[in-house]
Amino acid sequence: GAGVSQSPRYKVAKRGQDVALRCDPISGHVSLFWYQQALGQGPEFLTYFQNEAQLDKSGLPSDRFFAERPEGSVSTLKIQRTQQEDSAVYLCASSLAGAGTDTQYFGPGTRLTVL
Amino acid sequence: AQSVTQPDIHITVSEGASLELRCNYSYGATPYLFWYVQSPGQGLQLLLKYFSGDTLVQGIKGFEAEFKRSQSSFNLRKPSVHWSDAAEYFCAVGGIGTGANNLFFGTGTRLTVIP
Numbered sequence: 001g002a003g004v005s006q007s008p009r010y011k012v013a014k015r016g017q018d019v020a021l022r023c024d025p026i027s028g029h030v031s032l033f034w035y036q037q038a039l040g041q042g043p044e045f046l047t048y049f050q051n052e053a054q055l056d057k058s059g060l061p062s063d064r065f066f067a068e069r070p071e072g073s074v075s076t077l078k079i080q081r082t083q084q085e086d087s088a089v090y091l092c093a094s095s096l097a098g099a100g101t102d103t104q105y106f107g108p109g110t111r112l113t114v115l
Numbered sequence: 116a117q118s119v120t121q122p123d124i125h126i127t128v129s130e131g132a133s134l135e136l137r138c139n140y141s142y143g144a145t146p147y148l149f150w151y152v153q154s155p156g157q158g159l160q161l162l163l164k165y166f167s168g169d170t171l172v173q174g175i176k177g178f179e180a181e182f183k184r185s186q187s188s189f190n191l192r193k194p195s196v197h198w199s200d201a202a203e204y205f206c207a208v209g210g211i212g213t214g215a216n217n218l219f220f221g222t223g224t225r226l227t228v229i230p
Contacts, residue, residue, distance in 0.1 A: 003158070004158065031216065033216075033217055033218075035218075040222070040223075041222055041223070042119075042205050042207075042220030042221050042222050042223050043159070043205070043218075043220050044220070045217040045218065045219070048216055048217055050216075055216075056216070056217065059217075091158065091159070093159075098216050099216070100147050100209045100210035100216055101147055101164075101166050101209075101210070103161050103164065104161075104218060105158075105161075106151075106158035106159040106160070107158050108156065108157060108158045109158060
């Protein structure tokens with residue numbers, strides 16, 4: 001594909017519902033990142049995969065957040081029992097190899113609103 | 116505390132005028148430095164990056180940035196702004212400690228361009 005794609009683009013959930021956000025990285029990119037961007041803020045790191053291995057999940061705010069990338073390509077970020085403070089744009093990025101110097105290519109994001 | 120600071124929340128410039136967006140970082144070592152631009156509804160796009168070597172870096176869309184170690188700064192510049200440059204600009208650092216593969220972002224500077 002031409003770039004990183006994310007779906008859905010918009011998601012409205014009632015408090016307490018579970019949601020799943022999908023990311024399709026650029027084909028062949030080894031590394032995949034999830035970031036959370038609250039309104040008026042810069043993105044904040046959530047978690048990082050190299051192929052199917054989740055190497056860093058230090059940014060996940062609680063155990064309600066779970067991410068997977070079972071086949072080393074598509075990734076899903078799942079949020080259980082959503083809370084209002086989970087409302088944000090969730091950005092996915094991929095990079096070719098995952099070195100700190102690699103360019104991260106970002107998707108358009110999924111805007112999650114929790115009512 | 117480690118941080119990335121963008122002191123200007125909002126800047127307004129006239130089309131054709133020059134632009135400088137400020138970025139300061141607070142880390143023990145020189146990190147990898149990036150500038151990203153985010154247009155409404157779009158993903159983050161990399162403008163330029165600095166790892167080492169020449170401290171003046173050229174990027175896309177006519178942007179440049181200068182790394183100044185003594186000031187821990189990486190300011191973004193453009194000699195003549197176009198209306199299409201109106202967007203949100205984020206400075207980011209990478210290559211830091213155990214999170215060497217992910218990026219830490221500033222809070223962003225929103226640029227408005229007036230005719």
